Amino acid sequence: MAEKNADILLLLEGTYPYVRGGVSSWVHQIIEGLPHYNFELVFLGGAPEHYGEIQYQLPDNVTKLHVHYLIENNTTEIKAKHGTKYKQELFDFWQQLQSYFRDCNDPIPTELLKFAFETLGKKDGINAADFLYSESSWQALSKYYLSYCDESSFIDFFWSYRNLYKPLFKIAEIARGLPKVKLIHSISTGYAGILGSGASAISGTPFLLTEHGIYTKERKIDLIQASWIKDSEQSLGKNLNTEMGFIRRMWINFFEQIGRTTYQQATKIISLYDGNMQRQIKDGAEPAKTLVVPNGIKTVRFKQALLQRPEKTPMVVGLIGRVVPIKDIKTFIRAIKEAQSIIPTLEGWIIGPFEEDPKYYQECQLLVDSLDLIDNVKFLGMQNIAEILPKLGVVALTSISEAQPLVLLEAMAAGVPVLASDVGSCREIIEGATAQDKAFGKAGEVVAIASPSDTAQQIVNILQNEQRWREYQKSGLERVQKFYDESHMFARYDKLYKDTMAWPE
Numbered sequence: 001m002a003e004k005n006a007d008i009l010l011l012l013e014g015t016y017p018y019v020r021g022g023v024s025s026w027v028h029q030i031i032e033g034l035p036h037y038n039f040e041l042v043f044l045g046g047a048p049e050h051y052g053e054i055q056y057q058l059p060d061n062v063t064k065l066h067v068h069y070l071i072e073n074n075t076t077e078i079k080a081k082h083g084t085k086y087k088q089e090l091f092d093f094w095q096q097l098q099s100y101f102r103d104c105n106d107p108i109p110t111e112l113l114k115f116a117f118e119t120l121g122k123k124d125g126i127n128a129a130d131f132l133y134s135e136s137s138w139q140a141l142s143k144y145y146l147s148y149c150d151e152s153s154f155i156d157f158f159w160s161y162r163n164l165y166k167p168l169f170k171i172a173e174i175a176r177g178l179p180k181v182k183l184i185h186s187i188s189t190g191y192a193g194i195l196g197s198g199a200s201a202i203s204g205t206p207f208l209l210t211e212h213g214i215y216t217k218e219r220k221i222d223l224i225q226a227s228w229i230k231d232s233e234q235s236l237g238k239n240l241n242t243e244m245g246f247i248r249r250m251w252i253n254f255f256e257q258i259g260r261t262t263y264q265q266a267t268k269i270i271s272l273y274d275g276n277m278q279r280q281i282k283d284g285a286e287p288a289k290t291l292v293v294p295n296g297i298k299t300v301r302f303k304q305a306l307l308q309r310p311e312k313t314p315m316v317v318g319l320i321g322r323v324v325p326i327k328d329i330k331t332f333i334r335a336i337k338e339a340q341s342i343i344p345t346l347e348g349w350i351i352g353p354f355e356e357d358p359k360y361y362q363e364c365q366l367l368v369d370s371l372d373l374i375d376n377v378k379f380l381g382m383q384n385i386a387e388i389l390p391k392l393g394v395v396a397l398t399s400i401s402e403a404q405p406l407v408l409l410e411a412m413a414a415g416v417p418v419l420a421s422d423v424g425s426c427r428e429i430i431e432g433a434t435a436q437d438k439a440f441g442k443a444g445e446v447v448a449i450a451s452p453s454d455t456a457q458q459i460v461n462i463l464q465n466e467q468r469w470r471e472y473q474k475s476g477l478e479r480v481q482k483f484y485d486e487s488h489m490f491a492r493y494d495k496l497y498k499d500t501m502a503w504p505e
Contacts, residue, residue, distance in 0.1 A: 006040035006063045008497065009181045013044045013192035017056040017065070022406060023187060023212050024056065026295060031059050033490040037497060040064045040179055044191050047071040068174050070167040070191060090119065090126050091136040095143070098165075101257045102148065102250070107264035107284065108257065110201055117198035120172035128169045132162065149246045156230050160247045164254055167191060175199040182501040183208060186262070189215040190255065193262035200265050206500045209266040210293075212403045214279050216259035223251050260284040267500050272404040273425035274433065293496075294425075295404050296489035299481055301386055302413035306477075308390040309415055313469055316347045317459055318392040320385065320407040321399070323354035323361045328421070330367055331398040331452050337371045338456035343463060348377045351388060389414035393463050399423055400449055409484045412476030417469055418444035419458050421451075429479075437483060443476030 010016075010031075016024040031039050040063050045051050048069050058065065097116050100108045108116075119125035131137050141161055149157050171191060175198045178184075185208040186196035193209060200207035223229065224244070231245030263269060263285040270293050271277040277290050317336065321327045329350060336348035354361040361379075368377045380388075385407070389395075395411035395418045402424035409429065411418050420426035425433075427446050432438030445458040462469055 004038050004063045006179060006181050007037045007501070008183045008185055009040050009042060009178060011042050011044070011184065011186040011192040011196050013188050013190050014046070015187065016043070017041070017054045017058060018043060018045065018051045020055050022403070025406070026212065027187060028056050028059070029486065030490075030493060031062060033486060034494060034497070035059075035061050037061065038063050040066070040181065042066045042068065042174070042178070042192075042195070044174075044195065045069045064179075066174075068170070070170055087126070087130060087134060087136045090130075091134075091140050093119070094126060094137075095140050098140075098144065100261075101165075101254050102144075103253055104257065105260075105284075107260040110265070113198060113261065113265070114201040116168075117172045117175050117202050121169035122172075122176075126169075128166065131166065131169060152230070152245060152247050156247055160229070160250065164251060168194075171195050172198060175202065178203075181205060183497060185210065186266075187212070189259040189262040190219065191258075194258045197262050197265035206267045207265055208268050208270070208496065208500055209262060210270040211276065211280065212272060213401075214276055214283070216255055216283060217279065219255045220252050223248060223255075256283075263289070268496060270496070273428055275425065275428075276403065293489060293492045294484060295406060295409070296484050296486035297406060297409045297413060297480070299413045299485045302389065302410060305386045305389045305414035310390070313463065313466070314391055314393045315343055315345050315463060316349060316392050317394045317396050317463075318349045318351055318388070319396050319398065320351045320411075321397065321405075322352050322356055323350060323364060323379070324357045325360055326399060326401050327352075328398045328400050328450060329360075329364050331450050331455060332396060333364060333367050333371065333373065333377055334452035335396075335398070335455035335459060336377055337373060338452055339459045340373075340376060342460050346376065346459075346463075348373075349380055349388075349392070350378065351380045351383050351385075353382055354379060385410055386414070389416055392416050393469075394419060394444070394459060396455065396459065397421060397426065398447075398450075398455060402426060404429070409480050412443050412480040412484075415473050415477060417462050417472035417476065419447055419455065419462065420444070421449045421455075422446050423449060429484075432479065433483075437479060440478045440482070441475040442472060443479055444472050 010027065012027065015021065016027040038061050043065065046069065093115065097112060121127055145154060145157050171194060175195055178199050184196045184199055184205050186192045187210050189211065196207050229248045229251065231248060266289060268291065269280055269285050269289045270291055271280055272294055274292055277292050280290055281287050319332045323329055332348060336346060340346045368374060389411060395407065395416050397405055397408065397420040399421055400423065404425040408418045408420060408426065418430060420430060430444050430446055431442050432440060445462065447454040447458055462472065
């Protein structure tokens with residue numbers, strides 16, 4: 001890594017450079033694609049043991065990598081040195097801050113956020129030891145419980161309260177130690193987003209936000225399903241979308257507030273497609289701040305794959321993705337079984353890593369066995385995508401959740417028709433987003449979520465109709481080259497960076 005001053009500070013929660021995936025690939029792509037900017041990276045993780053070695057070779061224009069973990073068993077907290085009265089005044093502020101996390105539809109005001117990030121985790125402010133052990137903190141916690149929590153046990157509330165708020169002290173410390181840059185860019189809301197918001201509030205540095213998925217929505221789904229949160233007997237059996245246990249709702253409110261505050265502090269808020277932009281606006285983003293910048297791919301990388309396509313369309317359907325429940329591999333397997341009744345030679349190739357969820361991988365293997373598909377469905381693991389695409393007749397995604405899957409764009413660039421479940425921006429990619437885009441025609445088919453029959457029918461419709469296959473191929477090639485080449489994405493971000501940066505006088 002080069003020892004230079006950074007232009008842009010990237011805030012990365014649980015992704016690059018320690019975890020491979022779509023977001024991490026995008027971060028690497030942006031850094032390499034804009035070599036005239038120097039980037040400094042801040043990685044935020046949970047516990048250190050959850051991460052291994054760095055998974056990417058950091059480009060030359062990365063000046064430094066800072067690594068911080070929010071869950072650490074550190075028993076050497078700073079002890080308070082000020083009197084009770086001084087701390088009590090600060091804990092009055094703490095309770096005011098908490099009121100925004102508890103149940104408030106307004107974002108945290110900038111001045112209050114600034115004061116919080118100048119005070120929390122500080123020796124002469126409210127440090128972690130004060131929060132965990134002081135009498136003032138105990139009084140604030142007790143008041144919170146007695147005033148608002150009338151159903152959960154105090155023990156459950158006590159530990160949830162601590163675990164919920166403790167990361168804020170670490171985040172505030174990190175924010176005060178960040179380098180001086182021209183622009184802060186977070187790749188999510190969540191902890192990275194509130195770090196960027198607080199850092200921007202105390203330094204005045206412009207703050208950019210890009211969301212691939214909608215963090216708040218995804219976290220809410222996780223928390224609704226979380227078994228580690230104990231609901232009281234009063235809330236059991238109720239509709240989780242309307243009434244749920246106080247502690248579960250407390251966690252959800254926390255992340256919803258982080259999202260609202262991040263939207264307020266951001267200069268610009270970027271999403272990958274219109275559906276997510278509308279969700280951001282619904283969740284509190286100012287419409288004037290929002291814009292869409294689609295992902296892009298290096299289309300020239302797939303030029304050779306297009307030239308290598310055989311004259312006869314292979315009777316092979318490829319699913320490119322991780323073998324995990326969110327990709328709904330089982331629907332793909334069942335669809336291959338149904339389609340095979342019409343195309344007996346049909347094969348289904350599952351192309352992607354299967355180590356992440358061994359139990360689910362085993363379930364998929366058992367399903368293949370039970371459907372007598374051992375000779376027809378293959379788990380190929382990681383492959384060179386550009387090399388394998390010419391061997392496929394269709395690329396299919398049966399995911400139950402996606403943002404803007406690059407594999408669809410890569411397939412289209414290689415001349416392979418696609419089909420995908422109606423999630424995220426899949427319909428926009430396949431059918432077009434704007435009137436100009438839609439004029440190219442369809443690049444494949446959109447199918448219902450978790451529908452083997454619909455998926456099987458469209459596989460057959462594409463593979464058994466040569467004219468339709470050629471039309472889908474042509475439309476896909478034209479669309480990806482016109483709208484989804486990475487050069488367009490780089491140009492948009494280059495302009496965003498230039499327009500948003502704080503330039504020295």
